Amino acid sequence: MKMWPAVAAVLESPEATFTLQPVELGPLASGEVLVRVLASGVCGTDMEARELTPTPSVLGHEGVGIVEELGPDVTGVVPGDLVVMSYPSCGDCAGCLRDTRWLCENNWSLSFDGKRGDGSHPVHRDGTPIASAYFQQSSFSTRAVVPARSLVLAPPDIPLPVLAALPCGVLTGVGAVLNVLKISSGDSLAVIGTGAVGLAAIMAAKILGATTIVAIDVHPGRLELSRQLGATHSISALGQSVPEAILQQIPEGIRAVLDTTGRQSSWSDAVTYLQRGGDFAFVTTPEPVETYGFPPFPLFLKCGSLHTVLLGGANAQDTLSTIFAWYRQGEFPVDDIVRTYAFEDIELAFEHSIAGETIKPVLLMP
Ligand SMILES: [Zn+2]
Ligand SMILES: [Zn+2]
Incomplete structure (x- = not known):
């Protein structure tokens, strides 16, 4: 043995x-x-x-x-x-x-x-x-x-720390926009929470051609970094209504929303600024007893879709290969x-x- x-x-x-x-x-x-x-x-x-x-x-x-x-x-x-x-x-x-x-x-x-x-x-x-x-x-x-x-x-030419950063959170953020929300050229995306998952989603959305990318967070430093990595708008969730701030700057609303925080307010806020036929996805594992107290009526009126994202909806082989290629092209x-x-x-x-x-x-x- x-x-x-x-x-x-x-x-x-x-x-x-x-x-x-x-x-x-x-x-x-x-x-x-x-x-x-x-x-x-x-x-x-x-x-x-x-x-x-x-x-x-x-x-x-x-x-x-x-x-x-x-x-x-x-x-x-x-x-x-x-x-x-x-x-x-x-x-x-x-x-x-x-x-x-x-x-x-x-x-x-x-x-x-x-x-x-x-x-x-x-x-x-x-x-x-x-x-x-x-x-x-x-x-x-x-x-x-x-x-x-x-x-x-x-690929041996990608640095080890980069490779080790990819297989869970980054795969989830990239997979959410690539495989689940299916962001494409000219699209709009809002990302709530800019940790590793949210920032990966922002980088991927930029590569996929989204022209409106909104970062939402409470930390000014993270909002600044989001801008550097591809966000076109940054909105502080402190001291203001996020839906009002978004609709003031983007009156047509947002086609796809990714929540990485698991906060109840993300759900009710997102329905306000989601476009008709839009998609809301969340990546945070809820507590088994969580109910979110979410009113489905506004989402129904907008024909909105709700997605849970586990493992980025990704075949790891396919999505990691995509990320490797983006990294080698200097885009990620x-x-x-x-x-x-x-x-x-x-x-x-x-x-x-x-x-x-x-x-x-x-x-x-x-
Ligand atoms: Zn993980
Ligand atoms: Zn199985």
Whole structure:
């Protein structure tokens, strides 16, 4: 039974801080690959997962690395390949069989249950299995066990911190405008909340030819950055009515609205400035008890559509390939939102992310 040593950031309990500890990975199951992790993005979901995933656990779901070993029945990658680890999917459900793997019925459990689909754990500490296989990768580690079907081959000329910034939040923002809202030339888009997801959506909308791109936030610095990255209008949500401010500047209203905040006011506000036949999409996972108290009547009158966006409605292979091409053409300046941290500074990366000081932290493994 072959096992490999690694150093992982282990979370002992939801309230604890991460500590770097020696662990063992393996053995590789059918379809799995051992990856030497070079970098991993830090995402807001990693904060929420402290409560969602059993502990002790190894989190991290935006890994980038080099394929080291192949388990049985692996196709598509070979040792030495540079890969981005994307979201998990089972391969057997109706969504997966239709090649719409973002609709995988097992996505939630494969992401948050802290184990493989068969209930086993790829990471052990002192000979005892611990919660791992988080998003079927647990990339806050120097090595990761990942199903080959989650891997996307990465171009070696794109910097590692950029690659590690892409597979979750940025994929979601880009996927929302590309695959769900289907932004096209001359279109109008409003983005509520300008974190990594919102800023990625703004950059993508500019590339797709939107001529009106409205950024809405409470932080002046973020609004300024939104302008630099492609927003044509910036609206502060502080001390004024957002719908009034938008309709004053854009009387015809907005065709597509993307909410990244999950705030109830986003819904009622958006209906006011949405054009007839327009689309409203949201990306934030609501609390199971959330009702939003949303009146559907105005949306009905406008024949508006409501979309939930999970995983950017994206086949990761397709949408990441699009982003790689944009980046290489110099059109997608995602570097502007990334800040790198040494692996041992993982707590600092989280602190800066929570404080809004860093938009997209990326950990660099030794
Ligand atoms: Zn599936
Ligand atoms: Zn994420």
